[in-house]
Amino acid sequence: MSNFLTSTNHNPNKSIEVNQPPTDSVSSLSFSPKANFLVATSWDNQVRCWEVARNGVNVGTVPKASISHDHPVLCSTWKDDGTTVFSGGCDKQVKMYWDTRQPNPVHTQQLPERCYAMTVKHPLMVVGTADRNLIVYNLQNPQAEFKRIVSPLKYQTRCLAAFPDQQGFLVGSIEGRVGVHHLDDSQQGKNFTFKCHREGNEIYSVNSLNFHPIHHTFATAGSDGAFNFWDKDSKQRLKAMLRCNQPIPCSTFNNDGSIFAYSVCYDWSKGAENYNPATAKTYIFLHLPQESEVKGKPRIGATGRK
Template identity: 70%
Template structure:
């Protein structure tokens, strides 16, 4: 069983990343950068949604807390409107709130489910918010209306979803991966059993909408292409493992410029990968606590990640005295995130 001992606890920031302050009082559940500016939003188990403005000068970073709002219960997910004006958040109070963060307006409830909302995304091509819940539904919302535009039944609880219009990928319990073409959102485009043997933790759509990544609790990632003629490009690989210790892959983020991606895991590490050359570009040092969530900023020059207890060992292993929740910012060097040219073998 994986443990984080006292010795490891001394090394809370081994990558010498910039720490965003003040830290949330409890575990961090999601991080989302604005698509237009270096504004970072974090949701956490202390029922709060917090916003910071990040500024960069050469190789140094600074953060300034801007504002925060509250939910009635722990907040699990967040998303930005594509114009960077508005933040959406959802969680255990079964509702999604819309917060006009740039104008300093008050949050309003724009979505309701019958169970916690665990993931969400704004769909720019449709001007709709999509929310996924443990109530086994996806709901699409026009934020000017009280009722959902469409409710889509899922085969099981939603765990993760990702949109790159017109592609929507949903990971549910029982290893289902459901693909929707948003030009016809009321019909499943494809249903796939995960190529990974264990529970899905996260999914993310390829930037070119041609497929998706899926991560699981077994420290493995699957690379899946949708086109039947591209199936020979599908593969899975191991990551976030240490000898016999196996850790969950908690977050998958594509770099917005280079098309490479980052994985973050319960081992406290984040790594950068190139799926096309099947290479790990950079392995970062392990933090003393798990990394439950992460996000690139709009140009990929900043990678935000949280380090905190992720509840994968239950409440009995949670020690508030040692389990500080931190948000760190890493500035990737080009060599860490830019794909390396493939070397031709010379063989015919």
């Protein structure tokens, strides 16, 4: 039996616990691009916001606001000026913290299949749909598909993250694997995939991919209850963190990469029959990454002059 199933430690990495977490599983986490305000959406129909105050290694969290949807909330994101939060969910509504007075969307894009994941790093947008389609858009001309790619991974797309330089993207699947894909045809030789979030014969979903805003390394989080930091350029894992006793369904860096937020809770991947309300508690944690965990390293075996 794996340690994951027998472990009782929900916080083996001694992370900072966020006060007053949601009462059901967390579906998304997003930090304001301008300040340390963290938003979480949840299956309890709520969107919550906390202010994160940091003084050295001392971190405090204060609940600041919440809004309700009629059904579970699945995703959230901030406007780039940090003034507005958008959230969407099972009630087929997108909500904001303020009234735009504009009922019609600026643009609607028809997709070939159901949307499972999306990432935006303006002007690059990548949408992952069913049937392993990855559709790339240039948001300066959103009416036309820029490129359509079949996922380099054999199984269903779970998460996406655009490169900070907009030259490509990461894709994670339910099969414990990540693909690194460049958009330029001349860079295809740099594409590769790697396995992660596996323990022996147990294979877990990669649920979240987050680039560090300064070092441009990235984090993966999975249903095995672990999060790891990676460097795609040197193809190395920088740090493997200890596994929590429940899955990690979502995670995010703050705007300067000094705080990594992640949730620990049931992710519903094993269905309602494996949900045990007595043991399935919901947590949101804050990890303060050390530079050695998130700063890229030279490729192993590479030679160079100082």
